[in-house]
Amino acid sequence: MRPLTTAGAALLLLGLALTACTARADTAHRLSPDDVVKAATRQLTDDCLMHRGLTPPRPGGPTPSIAGQQRVAAALFGAGRPQLSLRLPTGYVVRAHTDGCLAAAQRRLYGDQVRWFRTSVVVDNLGPEATATHRSLAEVRARHHAEITEWQRLRTHAVGQATLLLTRHR
Numbered sequence: 777m778r779p780l781t782t783a784g785a786a787l788l789l790l791g792l793a794l795t796a797c798t799a800r801a802d803t804a805h806r807l808s809p810d811d812v813v814k815a816a817t818r819q820l821t822d823d824c825l826m827h828r829g830l831t832p833p834r835p836g837g838p839t840p841s842i843a844g845q846q847r848v849a850a851a852l853f854g855a856g857r858p859q860l861s862l863r864l865p866t867g868y869v870v871r872a873h874t875d876g877c878l879a880a881a882q883r884r885l886y887g888d889q890v891r892w893f894r895t896s897v898v899v900d901n902l903g904p905e906a907t908a909t910h911r912s913l914a915e916v917r918a919r920h921h922a923e924i925t926e927w928q929r930l931r932t933h934a935v936g937q938a939t940l941l942l943t944r945h946r
Contacts, residue, residue, distance in 0.1 A: 809935045816938030817881045824877035825851055852877050860893050866908040870897045884941075885934040892934075895927040 807815065822832040828851050831840070840848065854873020861871045872893050873879055879889055886892035898920055906916040917924060 809931075812938045812942065813885060813931075813934050816885060816934075816941045817878070819941060820881035820884055821852060821877040824880055828877075850876070854879060860890060862894055862897050864897070864901050865905045866901065868901075868904075885937045886930045887933050887937075888930070891926065892930050895923045895930060898923040899927045 825832045825848065830848050830851055831837075833840075833848060839845075854876030856873075856875075858871035859874040861869060863869045874889060882889040882892055902916050902920060903913060905911075906913045909916070911919075
């Protein structure tokens with residue numbers, strides 16, 4: 777199996793960042809937990825990019841030069857060799873940076889970016905693991921009970937932090 781490249785992961789995350797929901801603080805209580813976390817992540821990454829003198833990307837907005845796109849991508853996702861890596865039972869390797877605006881947002885929301893990376897990668901790949909190992913999804917979930925429990929704990933923490941962040945930005 778081919779490893780998930782940094783560029784591939786960056787494109788995936790950029791897509792998520794660009795499609796993330798923006799929310800006004802007064803509507804945060806009406807958003808789903810996923811949308812609350814997405815809105816807070818976008819707020820944090822936008823603030824981080826602007827602090828670095830960069831314009832956050834927007835669908836339909838002006839298209840920066842290739843060099844400008846590379847600067848934004850490096851600031852958003854990190855640069856250089858990824859510091860985090862996890863090989864999945866499917867053979868794929870998922871990598872991420874600990875620098876960059878997205879990593880900073882994850883640390884702020886989840887409290888532990890490294891733990892969030894590891895548990896979310898495992899939980900997000902339970903179905904492919906079941907297929908690759910010829911096990912039922914129930915068996916794979918039972919095997920990863922600790923990671924699922926940790927994912928739920930970190931996710932609950934992120935929803936709480938995101939709600940606070942959005943409420944403060946009224």
